[in-house]
Amino acid sequence: MKYNPQEIEGRWQHFWEERGSFHCDHTGDKPKCYCLEMFPYPSGNIHMGHVRNYSIADVIAHCKRMQGYNVLHPIGWDAFGLPAENAAIQHGTHPAEWTYANIANMRAQLKRLGFSYDWRRELTTCDPEYYRWEQLFCIKFMEKGLLYRKKAPQNWCPKCNTVLANEQVEEGLCWRCDSVVEQKELTQWFLRITDYAEELLADLDTLARGWPERVLTMQRNWIGKSTGATIRFAVENASSHITIFTTRQDTICGATFMSVAAAHPLLEELIAGSENEKDIRAFVQKILGMDKREMNSENQEKEGVFTGRYCINPFTGERMPVWVANFVLAEYGTGAVMGVPAHDQRDFEFARKYSLPIRVVIQPENAPPLDPDAMEEAMTDDGIMTNSGQFDGLTNEEGKLRVADRLEENTLGGRAVNWRLRDWNVSRQRYWGTPIPAVHCDSCGVVPEKEENLPVLLPLGVVTHPDGRSPLPDTPAFHACACPQCGGKARRETDTLDTFVESSWYFLRYTDPGNDREPFTAQAMDYWMPVDHYVGGVEHAILHLLYSRFFVKALRDFGYTGQSEPFANLLTQGMVLMNGAKMSKSKGNTVDPSEMLARYGADTVRLFCLFAAPPERDFDWTESGIEGAHRFINRLWRLVMELAAAVPALEPCSAAKEDASLPKAQELRQKEHLTVKKVGEDIARFQFNTAIAAVMELVNLMYLAKEELAADAGGKRTLGSAISTALTLLFPVTPHLCEELRSRLGFSSPLVEQSWPVYAEEALFRNSVTVVVQINGRLRGKIETAADAPEESVKAAALAEANVRKHLEGLSIRKVVLVPGKLVNVVAN
């Protein structure tokens, strides 16, 4: 009987589905476990990255189920987004049509892979039954001032025809299409994520055990908390002030100039009527004309022009020339920086270039004093304050506190915290997204839609514009409406939400997906949340994971939950490469999962994805690798086919010690129990590759022992038990194969209802152990001893070993170190 994955896999998938094997609800006394993968965007086809991602999560889900947990393992579709619109424009269809066709195709592919989802919970974010709740959240956000409108310079992608969040601009380019992002002054909707900056940062510490350090660091950097002070500098001959933010207020007396960004709001006032106004304007225009990528480029030389104006250093009373400089970022801090050349490298370079004074105000503690004329770079280390009047002699750390005190006493500024994190721009000028439930009314202003009018349906009977512009502003049937407040004629908001809003809470909806009265019940949510194991790509380290954390905290503050963090444990899986590069259509180095499924079956594909490398690491797809996985499956298949008639159907680890009278049987029984132990430990650490290797070893041993054991009654029982164990341990990885082989062994109960095997301590024990003998740490021999042999006799046996004796000739023994049951090291010289 040949192994036929196509036939077997379909049959067992049907069996599990009929039985509802993977259905779950929030009742019962089992402990819960929520296993989740990052849901796919319905782009058309499942790719190998998905297969790997979902295979990892599926092993976790299966194992947890077998270990007695009530497991929630859902799947759904992140269905709004630009590619659907673009594809629709290209193919002359509607985004909904394209999206739902893709979902149907991809759903079939996932089913073909046999993942253990509770399909009853499948959700689709472009379904009004989903996004209506998102609109409800928006209304609540608006009521709390967490969703608001503001006019500000925004990232604009000319190709996508929409704005982008800061998180969606990578090195000045659009994350989606790589176009150079422009800056545009626009009025947009923002989610006030900065209100949660402190908590988003602090709570990262609570995730330290469950999240990779790398991701935590990325989030910390992105949030970017800086503690320092603001200082106000009076402008000479004017009533205005320039306020700066600094983390080094201790260096205030070393501030010899001021630099402001080209986009600084006060600049116009400063340069109006200035002597070289024309040159200054030309310089400012040059900087403002540069896109983000040019601005950020490393080789950008520091440049500036003097405005002709001065401000006053409030601590020294000195005049500080005000410069416009290209290295000052308008969007960070206050857009102005005090120039302290002695203690800041950028200011140092700038001062040297334009011959501005350099004054040392911090001297190193255990080094010769600095001479400003001889310095080659800024001194940014800690030290002792000097040239700072009353602060002289203090450590600069102490100085930071005292200067901050002084600033507060004299109302010149004071302690301040600055964040790199910006509010999240969620407006998109595109069609295929959740309508923002707000209305523009001439008399009432911008007001939220009434809850009872939800959902605000995205109209499906519209035609997309060839240039990608949203059709909504040209669709009166959509935007003409009554004001929810005064009832007068009003216009509905035509911006849609960033698709990252949908993915910020989908994991909550999975807990109660059919609920048509509320987004989810508190019971379901509190029972399942947080997600215990979240598996996905590291590319979402900031975007999705940060937004989701914010959403849960905000919803908590609305009383939806008592939880503050969505994902207790995060597993970031590596990419599937081909010839060392990420698979991509443009490079032509893709492997189509459908083709692999047709050729090898789901079990082989899953096995290879899990065996090739540990989950966090990237791995190279190789034809010979998947062949190897297939070979192992066939090998296991043949073993069971050969022995099915001969050995009894025994549950895992059920052969007794007495059955294993033959030495081979004894060895096999010990290996069987050791494998249960090892696989359990490896899976707990998500080391699926070594877990699979351990089962391979067990199978290899059965191959070596099968003839001898099949001829002995006890041997048969030992074999039967070991086979059963191998199938049970491998079930989470290759479920169809294992179910089929178990049934062919004569079992009537399916594996899907079995629990995880339990090994016996007694079975791990060996009467005799191999002890390694070293001389000065180098391997010189091996001896067999009884496991319970007394120390002295082991040492004696070690010293008596022939090769050891040879190597000890002429040496005197200083010491003998014994690690019981493992090794003896003889120290000699």
Next chain:
RNA sequence: GCGAGAGUGGCGGAACUGGUAGACGCUCUGGACUUAGAAUCCAGCGGGUUAUCCGUGGGGGUUCAAAUCCCCCCUCUCGCACCA
């Protein structure tokens, strides 16, 4: 520049708390079976002057014992980056 991670055979990777380096798999080689091939099975597979000699990016150190711990250096990958 800052932060994180990684350097082990021809390859993917094992070695969890220091204790037999190279598990498991791939590739390759030889053999068996076969008219032949495929498949399968068995054996070998770090290097080597074949002496239990040398070997985990390089150099020091701690230790009876180091891939593993400490210090210095080199290389690579990823993230952030003129952040005041």
